[in-house]
Amino acid sequence: MFKVEAIADSYDQRVVDVDTGVYLEWLVTGSRYTTEVFNLVHPGGMIPFTTSREYGVDPHTGLPFLVFRFITFGSAVRAQLRTKHLINCTFTDDLAKKFWMTVAAEALVVFGSAYNGFKVPNRRYTRVEVNEKIYTLEDFGYTTSPG
Template sequence: MFRVEKTGDNLVPRVADADAGVYLEWLVTGSRYTTEVFELLSASGGIPFTTSREYVVDPETGFKSTLFKFIAFGSAPRAQSRAKHLVNRTFRDDNEQQYWMKIAVEALLVFGTAFNGLEAPYKRYTQVELNGRIYTLEDFGYALGQK
């Protein structure tokens, strides 16, 4: 399971599943937090990706939520200094790409709006869309307040 951990420089934390050796690093944001660049890191290398961030109203509760959608997976813009090191990732097939995207979904949910997904004020505060399905922390067995 993922959790938020400090990095060596203590500047920007990362989301980590240390047991699986997978880490999510937030790299840069676009205009007014509408797009963001992340890198999923594992022993097999890095996978850069870009998301959009939308604010939606949850139909079940009426609460405002943040919804991430993938814009690109396996590539991301490298114009900013924190993203210059990125290398595009090619996948063997769609199954491999979907496998890694599902891991990225879980990591994004723990990331939340700014490394706060597990401390969200209510369920479904952060959501991620993948293949037309909306995922929440509960889909991966997490509970709010979990450390």
């Protein structure tokens, strides 16, 4: 399971699953946080991606929410101009891509709006759309903030 941790000798944070060695880096944001670039780092490499961020109100509950949608997955051209360490990722099949997009979705719901996925107004506040399915913290088994 992912958690937010401080990076040693830095003011930065990251979302990390210490059991698997997978972590999410937040790299660049567009104007007014409408687009963002992330890098999902895993023991076998990295997967840069770009998301859009939209805010709304749930019509059933009346509660506010934020939803991330993937614009790119496997590349982030805009960030590569500013971040030289990014390497594009090519997937061998759709199953592998879907697996890593789901891992990224889990990391993003923990990320929240800025490393605050466990402190947001409600448990379904941060949402991530993957192939027309919406994920929240609950979909990944988070009931409380991990230690």
